[in-house]
Amino acid sequence: MAIFYMNICIVYLCSLCSRWLGRERQGLAEAKPNAFFAYIALSSLVLVSGLRKNIGDTYFYMFSYAQTAYSIDNIVGQKDIGFNLFQMLLQTISHDPQLLVFVVALLTNVLVFITLYKYSKLLELSLYVYITSGMFLMSMNGIRQFLAAAIAFAATKYIFNGNWKKYILVVLLAAQFHQSALILIPIYFIVRRKAWSWTTVLLLGGAVLIVIGFNQFSSALFSVLENSQYSDYKNFSEGGTNIIRVAVWGVPVIFAYLGREKLRQIFPQSDYVVNMALIAFVFMIVSTQNWIFARFTFYFGLYCPLLMSWIVQLFVQRERKIIYYAILVFYFIYYFYENVVSLNMWYESDFFKF
Numbered sequence: 208m209a210i211f212y213m214n215i216c217i218v219y220l221c222s223l224c225s226r227w228l229g230r231e232r233q234g235l236a237e238a239k240p241n242a243f244f245a246y247i248a249l250s251s252l253v254l255v256s257g258l259r260k261n262i263g264d265t266y267f268y269m270f271s272y273a274q275t276a277y278s279i280d281n282i283v284g285q286k287d288i289g290f291n292l293f294q295m296l297l298q299t300i301s302h303d304p305q306l307l308v309f310v311v312a313l314l315t316n317v318l319v320f321i322t323l324y325k326y327s328k329l330l331e332l333s334l335y336v337y338i339t340s341g342m343f344l345m346s347m348n349g350i351r352q353f354l355a356a357a358i359a360f361a362a363t364k365y366i367f368n369g370n371w372k373k374y375i376l377v378v379l380l381a382a383q384f385h386q387s388a389l390i391l392i393p394i395y396f397i398v399r400r401k402a403w404s405w406t407t408v409l410l411l412g413g414a415v416l417i418v419i420g421f422n423q424f425s426s427a428l429f430s431v432l433e434n435s436q437y438s439d440y441k442n443f444s445e446g447g448t449n450i451i452r453v454a455v456w457g458v459p460v461i462f463a464y465l466g467r468e469k470l471r472q473i474f475p476q477s478d479y480v481v482n483m484a485l486i487a488f489v490f491m492i493v494s495t496q497n498w499i500f501a502r503f504t505f506y507f508g509l510y511c512p513l514l515m516s517w518i519v520q521l522f523v524q525r526e527r528k529i530i531y532y533a534i535l536v537f538y539f540i541y542y543f544y545e546n547v548v549s550l551n552m553w554y555e556s557d558f559f560k561f
Contacts, residue, residue: 208547210554214255215338215542221248222331240330248334249320256347257312260305261555263348269304272297289383290351305557311350318357319346319509326363327516328474332534336512339542340455344552349502355385356505367476371395391506398482403467407485414489417496448494448501449549455541456491456504459514460484466521474517483510 225244259265275281277295285291297306319337327333337343346353358381365374374395381388400406463470463481470477487507494501519531546552 208552208554210255210556210559211546211552214251215335215539217251218248218338219331219335221245221251222334226330240324245320245324245330249316252316252320252334252343253309253313255554255559256316256343257309258305258556258558259308259347259554260557262344262552263350265308265347265350268350269308272304272307273302287351287383287385289380290354290385293384308350311354312346315346315350315354315357318361322360322363322509323513323516326476326513328520329516329531332519332531333512333516335535336515336538337509339538340508340511341452341542341545342508342512344546345505345508349505352385352387352502353505355381355388356509358384359388359391359506360509366395366398366479369399371399387503388506390503394486394506398479398486400478400482402478402481402485403464406482410485410489414492417493447496448491448498449545450495451541452545453488453491453495455538456488456508456511459511459518460488462518462521463514466518469521470517473520477514477517480510480514480517483507484514487511 221244222240225240225242225248228241228244229239260269272294275294277291277298279295282288282291282295294307297310300306320334323333323337324330346357359378362374362377365371365377375392378388378391378395381391397406460481463477463484467481470481474480484507487504487510490500490503490507494504515534519527519534522530
């Protein structure tokens, strides 16, 4: 775990310096963070993620990459052809599976970082929550799906400006890496609404009904998916998501509701971010019945770190430091619980030795 703690410190401190120096250099409160220190923070994320050789399904991707000779002949007609083409291109450079892990980590974290860099109110807080909420760890487990999520997240500006054509094009690209990204096409038209409207009631009500009637819901869902690549998920039986994790994902949504009017004033696009974070929370509620549904939070959960960076601004000036430090403390406690107590996580690498 030492490498994870070092990563948190480096990312937080460098991104904090990035924000401070950016403000001093520009002389404006809304200045962009300093690029040099931001680059150091990003480098830490990429190196820690890209130089690992374990965590989640990393081993299986590495094994497949080393054992399979990808070519046009054996990938045409296969599922998620984009990822196979991607691997085929990488193999023209090297068959070392560490290359696959590193390049995916580079693309994923660069796309996430750039979007947070552009839209976060407090960059260091967004990156801190990205790590301590478990999103950074999730990017190392289910790397193909998280890469698709990062590609779609990079198209956030198209949600903000209402350019549905360009957004759908990006989603279609992401779907070539993981077909589940297609869920974002109808979601676009749902989130492009005012937060806390009747749509919110339907989402939360639907989540409660699914939990209550989960057996019937799952039977109907997997009947629809019977002939798809996701049909095997009906046999997935590793239990549900920890209720503590659900509560943590509900925190930004609750604060956003309590300060909804002020949030709209200081962050005009907040309704779309809140709706995305709310959908992530809904999927997390459903995942208490079967953990596999938490995988859909890949596409929506990235908006939670972005939202948390604006939550601090909802409080009066004298309370902001208290809230800021409270977020740091409680998210770190959760991070320790999730990784040490719950998951007993460890890190293996041929490059980092501790």
